[in-house]
Amino acid sequence: SYVLTQPPSVSVAPGKTARITCGGNNIGSKNVHWYQQKPGQAPVLVVYDDSDRPSGIPERFSGSNSGNTATLTVSRVEAGDEADYYCQVWDSSSDHSVVFGGGTKLTVL
Amino acid sequence: QVTLRESGPALVKPTQTLTLTCTFSGFSLSTSGMCVSWIRQPPGKALEWLARIHWDDDKSYSTSLKTRLTISKDTSRNQVVLTMTSMDPVDTATYYCARTRMTAVGHYFDYWGQGTLVTVSS
Numbered sequence: 001s002y003v004l005t006q007p008p009s010v011s012v013a014p015g016k017t018a019r020i021t022c023g024g025n026n027i028g029s030k031n032v033h034w035y036q037q038k039p040g041q042a043p044v045l046v047v048y049d050d051s052d053r054p055s056g057i058p059e060r061f062s063g064s065n066s067g068n069t070a071t072l073t074v075s076r077v078e079a080g081d082e083a084d085y086y087c088q089v090w091d092s093s094s095d096h097s098v099v100f101g102g103g104t105k106l107t108v109l
Numbered sequence: 110q111v112t113l114r115e116s117g118p119a120l121v122k123p124t125q126t127l128t129l130t131c132t133f134s135g136f137s138l139s140t141s142g143m144c145v146s147w148i149r150q151p152p153g154k155a156l157e158w159l160a161r162i163h164w165d166d167d168k169s170y171s172t173s174l175k176t177r178l179t180i181s182k183d184t185s186r187n188q189v190v191l192t193m194t195s196m197d198p199v200d201t202a203t204y205y206c207a208r209t210r211m212t213a214v215g216h217y218f219d220y221w222g223q224g225t226l227v228t229v230s231s
Contacts, residue, residue: 001172032215035156042221043156049212054219086156090215092207097172098146098158098216 003092004101011107018074020104022087025068030089032070033087034063038083046085065086074106082108111135113145113206113222119195120228127227131189131206135220138164138184142207145189146218147180149202157202159207161216162189198229 005023012018022032032050035043045054047063050070060075074081087101116128129147136143146161160180161169170178179192190208203226207218 031212031214031217033215035218042224043218044221045217045219048210048217048219051197088156088217092215097169098161100156103155 002009002089002093004087004089004097004099004100005014006085006087006101006104008102009105009107011109012032012074012077013109014077014079015079018081018106020072020085020087020106022070022072023068024070024089026091027068027070028066030065030067032063033088034061034072034084035088036081039058043086077106077108079108082106084109111208111220112219113208113220114174115222115225117204117206117225119226119229120230122231123197123229125196127193127196127200129193129204129206129225129227131191131222133187133189133206133208136208138162138187138189140164141169142211142213144216145182146188146209146216147191147209147217148205148207149200150224151199154202159193159204160191161195163211168219196229199201200227201229202227 034047036046036063046061051063052067062073084103113133131178141162147159162180203224205224208220
């Protein structure tokens with residue numbers, strides 16, 4: 001089955017740029033989606049189809065995907081961005097399953 | 110306004126069957142392209158996709174759990190039901206339902222319920 005690998009944690013100072021990676025075999029050929037989850041809350045979609053943002057999501061959130069790595073970039077990081085972030089793809093080779101990464105804890109210093 | 114809400118027992122005993130209901134509003138599961146999925150999250154762990162049902166009643170299940178899962182819908186009541194048999198303490202998790210959008214190359218979850226914590230213990 002398809003595996004997505006995320007770093008367990010990323011730390012960044014306020015106002016700086018955070019980059020959260022999601023690794024997978026030829027992930028560039030898949031559409032990647034990203035979710036933000038704050039403690040005690042349900043996940044929220046922040047980027048879909050590699051780089052599109054749902055309405056209401058700040059432009060500070062952006063995504064890219066190429067080769068074996070997809071990246072969620074959070075610019076001008078704010079304290080309120082501290083959360084767990086999950087990447088997700090659809091694995092067409094495995095019963096049309098959905099695969100999530102292990103999650104990355106973004107800490108704002 | 111799209112909303113989803115999960116309901117079901119907070120506590121089940123090992124070997125019992127879990128039945129969860131997702132009640133939604135703001136969209137119709139009879140609309141072409143619309144789906145609803147179930148996803149769970151053990152305490153302190155990552156998200157795990159469980160099952161999906163499509164507007165045309167097509168269904169997909171997690172490969173590792175498919176023998177234990179059944180998903181169904183009641184379009185007239187705007188509800189999706191998930192049953193999971195042979196519950197075990199490792200199935201303790203928050204269970205979410207989510208509206209699922211289909212693209213040409215996959216699916217993503219654009220609206221989520223608040224989740225319901227299910228504990229498996231004797």
